[in-house]
Structures are given as C-alpha cells and as structure tokens.
Amino acid sequence: xxxxxxxxxxAVVVTAAYFVAKKRExxxxxxxxxxxxxxxxxxxxxxxxxRLGWLLALLWGGVLLLAFEHFWHGEVVPFPPFLTAMSxxxxxxEMLAEMGSVGVSMAVTVTAVWGLICAVAEAKVRKxxxxxxxxxx
Amino acid sequence: xxxxxxxxxxxxxxxxxxxNENRDTYRLGTLSLIYWGASLMWLMDFVxxxxxxxxxxxxxxxxxxxxxxxxxxxxxxxxxxxxLIILLIKDPKGVFKKKFAK
Numbered sequence: 203x204x205x206x207x208x209x210x211x212x213a214v215v216v217t218a219a220y221f222v223a224k225k226r227e228x229x230x231x232x233x234x235x236x237x238x239x240x241x242x243x244x245x246x247x248x249x250x251x252x253r254l255g256w257l258l259a260l261l262w263g264g265v266l267l268l269a270f271e272h273f274w275h276g277e278v279v280p281f282p283p284f285l286t287a288m289s290x291x292x293x294x295x296e297m298l299a300e301m302g303s304v305g306v307s308m309a310v311t312v313t314a315v316w317g318l319i320c321a322v323a324e325a326k327v328r329k330x331x332x333x334x335x336x337x338x339x
Numbered sequence: 340x341x342x343x344x345x346x347x348x349x350x351x352x353x354x355x356x357x358x359n360e361n362r363d364t365y366r367l368g369t370l371s372l373i374y375w376g377a378s379l380m381w382l383m384d385f386v387x388x389x390x391x392x393x394x395x396x397x398x399x400x401x402x403x404x405x406x407x408x409x410x411x412x413x414x415x416x417x418x419x420x421x422x423l424i425i426l427l428i429k430d431p432k433g434v435f436k437k438k439f440a441k
Contacts, residue, residue: 209380256372263373264380266421267414271341271381274410304387308380315379 203277203287203297206268208305209312213261220258223250245331248323257316264312340404342381344411348418349374364431370422377414 227249272278277286287297352371356362389396399407430436 205384206380256368259369259372260376260379262376263369263418263421264376267345267373267377267418268380270414270417271410274413304384307383307387311383312376312379315375 203293203300204272204285205300205305205308206265206272208301209261209309210265210269212309212313213258213265216254216257216261220251220254223254227251246327246334247331248320248327253316253320253323256319257313260312260316261309264308340407341411341414342378342385344408345374345381345414346378348415349378366422366426366429366431369425370418373418373421374415377418 269278278284279286283289285297287293349371352367352374356367356371359365359367362368385396427435
C-alpha cells in the first residue's frame, strides 16, 4: 500500500547525514592542504560520505522502483492524496499497519545489508593497510 | 516475478561492475545498488506475503504472472533510466563540459 514510505523517510535522513559528512570531509581536506607535514602519512580508508553514498543508492533506488510498482498497481496516484489508501479511514489504518510491519522490515533489512557491505569493505581496507605497512617496514 | 527479474538485473549489474575496469567512471556500482535496494525491499514484501498465503502464493493465474513480468521489465528499464540520468548529470568524462566550452 505505502510500505516504501518508511525507507523513503530513512533515505531523507541519510541524505542529510551524507551532506554533513561530505562537508566535514571537505573541511578536513582543506586542513590537510594547510598542514601537509602533519597529515603526510595518509592511509587508505573508506570515508563516511562513501559509506553513506552506498546506503543512499540502496535506499533511493529501492524507493524509486517500489514507488513505480505502487503506481503500476494504482496504489499511488499523481494527485492528492497521492496514496489511494488514504481515501477511507479503514484503508488508512491498514496502510499504517503495513508500513509498521513491511515498511520497517524493508528499512531494517536494507540498513543491515549496508552494514554488512561496510564491514566487508572495512576488513578489506584493513588488510590492505597491513600489507602496505609490511612493505614500508 | 518482479522480484526474480530485479534480482537477475542486480546480479547482471554486479557482474558488469566487477568485470569492468571503468566501474567508477560509469558509476556501475550505483546501478547495481539501485537494483539490490529494490530486490531487498521486494524480498521483505515476499516474506510477509508468503507468511500469510504459504504455498498458495505460488499458485498464480497466468495473467498475474504476465502482469508481474511486465512490471519487472518496466522496473529494470526505470532503474537504467535513473542510472543514465545520474551518469549524465555527473558527466564523469566531461562530455558536456567539452561540448559547451567550444
């Protein structure tokens, strides 16, 4: 009915977090340029903006395709109230229940898989760092 | 069928991402993440529907299967369009920059 709204709300919050992280990293980059001696030993690492970028692609991609699916089934319309389930109180209650079960599960699953991707990527980068340190020694 | 077609598209996009040297230039990671995101969401939808209908879930009418398949193909096309728009906006090869700088 409108389960994609829950990951959609998460996507909005993550988008804001992504821009905050990106701004912080840009500030840090400027600091590095000002003080090259202090930051000379740069190691390979995955930035938070990169990690959040993966989550954004997962969430917005899923939300876009699911919104299209709901449009296909006539559950989303291009005019107010946009969700056909909002036309009657019974349907609205059913829609909210579905958002609470299916929608929340979707958001949790996508976030959990993203966490797994980050953990694997971090392990790979850590391995690379160790190899680089061994080569340098 | 929609879930199945999207998962196949996600696997294909991931294989292309892995095999292609220009994966970052063409933002192939974004394309595969778009399909994986939708696949995971539909997987949860399937889990809830299966829990409710059990084996009855797989006994669908041919018309429903056809409709779901068409939706799957349309979804794959929409994912490609979204990826293409991102690619053209980011313009990693600077094609538009070169074109308008002339």
